[in-house]
Structures are given as structure tokens and as C-alpha cells.
Amino acid sequence: MYGHISQQQHIGSRRFFSLRRISTAFVLVLLLNSYLPVSHAQVARTLIASTAFALIASNAAGVTQLTTSELVSIAVGAAIILGQSTREDPPNQCALSGYPGYTYEASLSLCYRTVASPLSVTAAEAACAADGSNSQLLRVSSVEVFNFLVQQKQQNSGISSFYIQGKRINGWSPYLYNDGTTITYFNWSTGQPSGVGLYLATASADTRMQTDDGTSPRSYVCAVYPPTSLPAR
Numbered sequence: 001m002y003g004h005i006s007q008q009q010h011i012g013s014r015r016f017f018s019l020r021r022i023s024t025a026f027v028l029v030l031l032l033n034s035y036l037p038v039s040h041a042q043v044a045r046t047l048i049a050s051t052a053f054a055l056i057a058s059n060a061a062g063v064t065q066l067t068t069s070e071l072v073s074i075a076v077g078a079a080i081i082l083g084q085s086t087r088e089d090p091p092n093q094c095a096l097s098g099y100p101g102y103t104y105e106a107s108l109s110l111c112y113r114t115v116a117s118p119l120s121v122t123a124a125e126a127a128c129a130a131d132g133s134n135s136q137l138l139r140v141s142s143v144e145v146f147n148f149l150v151q152q153k154q155q156n157s158g159i160s161s162f163y164i165q166g167k168r169i170n171g172w173s174p175y176l177y178n179d180g181t182t183i184t185y186f187n188w189s190t191g192q193p194s195g196v197g198l199y200l201a202t203a204s205a206d207t208r209m210q211t212d213d214g215t216s217p218r219s220y221v222c223a224v225y226p227p228t229s230l231p232a233r
Helices: 002-035 038-060 068-087 121-131 143-155
Strands: 103-105 110-119 135-137 162-167 199-202 209-212 218-224
Touching: 038 068, 110 121, 121 135, 121 218, 135 162, 143 162
Parallel strands: 162 218
Antiparallel strands: 103 110, 110 218, 135 218, 162 199, 199 209
């Protein structure tokens, strides 16, 4: 009887320490996900998920003794960890593209960097171009990009307005992107378009578009766009 109790205590002890290791692993993955660079966190999650699957296999082989509910918890946790890995950007995607200081926005498939320090539009364009030949001012080409820009302003308290990509030859010609494509998406602020400004910026009040002469210092977002052929004229 006492031997049976001792054996049960031994099994319970093994189970307790197994669960402690698993719990510690899941806590570690949350910390790694928060503080490590994306590529390092991704590797850490993969290793921990692999360890979880190894525990399941060892239990099947009789090495560990876990209950069905414990095994299900481990499997679900591993699936969540791997799911996080597949949803995030590939390791160092922006760095591998030649833009190490840029962040990858998966929803837009875009490498970008937000600069709060205000510049004139020509200086902002030059600052983006200095990062690489494919870096330009952000193109606000859809409501999704507009919402992204609003989010950038909300996350950076020092930003009032942005310069965005778009210019025209005179007050009556269409606005064009850098590659010569005519801009078709506009989200004008109240009272806009106004005047004969040749550039596009955002209004301080609502981050919607306004015409601009390009001289007032504003914040900006540099974004990486693949090279395209100029449209036929």
C-alpha cells in the first residue's frame, strides 16, 4: 500500500515538474515575443513549439505521464505559437531588402519608417531616397493606407501632419505618383482641394488630404516600393 502511494506521489511529482516546465516555456515565449527582434522571437517560438510536440511524443512513448486535458493544452498552445510565427513578417524582410531601419507592415505588405522630425517636402523626399533607390514618401492609395497613416500619428505624439507622395505640374494638372501614375484615391479634408499647391500633405485636424506648397516643415513616412515602368503616354 505504501509502495503504491509512493509510486503515485512519484508520478504526481513528475507531472507537476513537467507542467512547471511547460508553463515556464509559455511565459518565456510571451516575453521573447515582446522584447526580441522579430527574427529571434520567431526562432524562439519555433523551438518552444517543437519542445511541446516532443513532450506529446514522449508521453505517447511512456516517458512522461500527462492527462488528456494536459496534452490538449500543450497541443493548443503549440498551435497558437506556430500560428503567431506564420502571421508575422518573414525574418528580417526589410533588412534583407536593403532597408534595415524599416518596419514591415504585413497588412499592406510594406516596409516603412515613420519620421517625426519635420522637413520640407523636397527635403523629406531626399531623406527617403537616401535610404535606398526604392524608398519614397508614402502613397495614400486606399482607405487602408489612410487608416495606417492615422495610426502612425496616434502612436507618435510629436506628429501634427505629414507630407505624402503626390505632385502636379500646375494648379490644373492631375496629381501623379513618382512613377508617373495618376492618383485616383483622394480623401480630402474639409475645404480641400484648395489653392494651387503642387504637393500633397495631410491636415493637422483630421489627417485627411490637403494641397500644399511644400515649404512648411512636416513629418513624413518613407515606404519601399518596387520599381515600376512608367505608364504609356
